[in-house]
Amino acid sequence: MLTVENIDARTVSITFDGYRTCYVVRDRKTVLVDCGYPSDHPGLLAGLDRLGLDPGSIDYLALTHIHLDHAGGAGCLTRLNPELIVCVHGRGSRHLVDPARLLHAAARVYGERFAAIGAMLPVPEGNLKTIDSGDTIELGASHLEVHYTPGHAKHHVIFHDPFAAAVFTGDALGLKIADQPNFILTPPSDYDKCQSVDSINRIEALKPKRINFAHCGTYCLNPRERIFEDLKQAHEQWTRCVTAILNETPGIETQAMWKLFLKQQPYLQRYPDRHASFLLSVRGIRTYIESK
Numbered sequence: 001m002l003t004v005e006n007i008d009a010r011t012v013s014i015t016f017d018g019y020r021t022c023y024v025v026r027d028r029k030t031v032l033v034d035c036g037y038p039s040d041h042p043g044l045l046a047g048l049d050r051l052g053l054d055p056g057s058i059d060y061l062a063l064t065h066i067h068l069d070h071a072g073g074a075g076c077l078t079r080l081n082p083e084l085i086v087c088v089h090g091r092g093s094r095h096l097v098d099p100a101r102l103l104h105a106a107a108r109v110y111g112e113r114f115a116a117i118g119a120m121l122p123v124p125e126g127n128l129k130t131i132d133s134g135d136t137i138e139l140g141a142s143h144l145e146v147h148y149t150p151g152h153a154k155h156h157v158i159f160h161d162p163f164a165a166a167v168f169t170g171d172a173l174g175l176k177i178a179d180q181p182n183f184i185l186t187p188p189s190d191y192d193k194c195q196s197v198d199s200i201n202r203i204e205a206l207k208p209k210r211i212n213f214a215h216c217g218t219y220c221l222n223p224r225e226r227i228f229e230d231l232k233q234a235h236e237q238w239t240r241c242v243t244a245i246l247n248e249t250p251g252i253e254t255q256a257m258w259k260l261f262l263k264q265q266p267y268l269q270r271y272p273d274r275h276a277s278f279l280l281s282v283r284g285i286r287t288y289i290e291s292k
């Protein structure tokens with residue numbers, strides 16, 4: 001299912017399957033933040049069409065990171081718009097030009113769900129613009145600021161829209177689905193707890209009023225909320241829990257570790273539809289602990 005929603009005068013969200021959200025910000029130039037799986041490409045075109053846009057009207061594709069649910073459709077877009085400037089952190093750019101390693105890693109993480117993601121096309125090197133903290137994407141009267149936010153992935157950035165006091169956070173602040181709590185996303189193989197917490201602090205210091213989550217949709221911050229504090233605590237608590245399980249039972253099999261984790265974090269049992277994501281996060285935390 002496709003949802004297209006106005007966020008503010010310049011920003012529109014396009015959401016696929018109620019779970020993956022891309023954003024279009026329109027000024028004199030137009031930027032698309034993230035673009036979903038390759039299999040989301042027809043939905044993205046339909047979403048752009050509802051806005052009176054086509055791939056040729058997009059000036060920049062700004063990628064928070066190169067995981068397939070954020071960047072998988074980039075090559076499809078550059079085929080339709082050879083002028084498209086694809087902005088991505090330097091540590092991820094070569095994997096868009098040659099996605100073989102990215103696809104190999106994704107096949108391991110996704111397992112049997114991998115086939116449904118669709119074929120990821122390479123992005124021509126000439127379309128890429130590497131970005132880092134301090135860079136801006138100029139849109140005309142307004143711009144997006146780039147902030148490097150590793151932790152979820154080594155090549156993760158967020159985009160700050162000072163004009164709207166909004167941040168496009170990719171996976172750096174986890175996922176926030178409708179009436180459910182905000183959960184962290186710590187998949188293999190790049191997860192780093194200390195970097196994740198530093199990145200949350202960096203985003204908090206921007207004092208955003210609105211968080212544009214990639215999973216999923218926009219969220220207005222209530223000044224009384226402790227969203228940043230709660231996320232940092234979750235990183236500490238989940239890492240502590242997995243560490244304790246591994247200390248108790250070194251070499252424990254993944255499913256057994258997951259069952260123990262769920263038993264020790266009983267509040268997670270209330271969200272069975274999120275369990276695939278939690279399991280991935282527990283695997284990522286294990287990889288982080290075992291590689292230290």
Ligand SMILES: [Zn+2]
Nearest residue numbers: 065067152171
């Ligand atoms: Zn990700």
